[in-house]
Amino acid sequence: MTESRRFMVLDQDLQRYLDEAAGLHGALFERPWSRTALEDLLATPGTAGAAMLDPDGEPRLAGFVLFRSLGDFAEILTVAVAPDHRRRGLGRLLMRHAVQMARESGAERLLLEVQDGNLPAIRLYEDLGMEAFDRRRNYYKSGNGGHADAIMMQLSFHD
Numbered sequence: 001m002t003e004s005r006r007f008m009v010l011d012q013d014l015q016r017y018l019d020e021a022a023g024l025h026g027a028l029f030e031r032p033w034s035r036t037a038l039e040d041l042l043a044t045p046g047t048a049g050a051a052m053l054d055p056d057g058e059p060r061l062a063g064f065v066l067f068r069s070l071g072d073f074a075e076i077l078t079v080a081v082a083p084d085h086r087r088r089g090l091g092r093l094l095m096r097h098a099v100q101m102a103r104e105s106g107a108e109r110l111l112l113e114v115q116d117g118n119l120p121a122i123r124l125y126e127d128l129g130m131e132a133f134d135r136r137r138n139y140y141k142s143g144n145g146g147h148a149d150a151i152m153m154q155l156s157f158h159d
């Protein structure tokens, strides 16, 4: 575990917080990932995750990131911060950690997809230097039975 900012701690072993991570994912996303789904992902070669903890009292999960390296490229599978911990830089810290891991894995670029209109996430990724390069029409199921596009974003490590 390493101290990453005052009152918050980054733990590079997401495996230890799977129940809380599944709970947070389920509360935030239309297609929730169960503890088993997260466990299966983490067991896939090249996949890793990190947790941001609020160590006040019993450590509680404030956010997490899940990513994988697939040779030439790496990808963010998900990143989430609990609503009561947002806008304190935790998402940026989790993403910077994933970017660093991607670089160290030897990937040439980092990819992700984000729902069109998810401005907090899009701004966060742009803030890290990521750029949109493609769009997948109606990729996500959104509220009211509708669908939303996915925006593909990338960060190249060789520009």
Ligand SMILES: CC(C)(COP(=O)(O)OP(=O)(O)OC[C@H]1O[C@@H](n2cnc3c(N)ncnc32)[C@H](O)[C@@H]1OP(=O)(O)O)[C@@H](O)C(=O)NCCC(=O)NCCS
Pocket: 028, 078, 079, 080, 081, 082, 085, 086, 087, 088, 089, 090, 091, 092, 093, 113, 114, 115, 118, 119, 120, 121, 123, 124, 125, 127
């Ligand atoms: C996206 C998310 C992870 C950001 O987490 P966070 O800890 O609040 O983000 P940070 O505090 O690190 O913000 C970093 C930068 O992102 C941008 N940002 C974050 N939230 C924003 C918001 N609500 N509106 C506009 N920009 C925002 C800003 O540029 C911010 O920098 P600043 O605070 O210096 O202005 C969080 O909103 C979240 O969990 N959302 C739901 C899950 C989700 O959509 N995940 C992405 C799936 S692709």
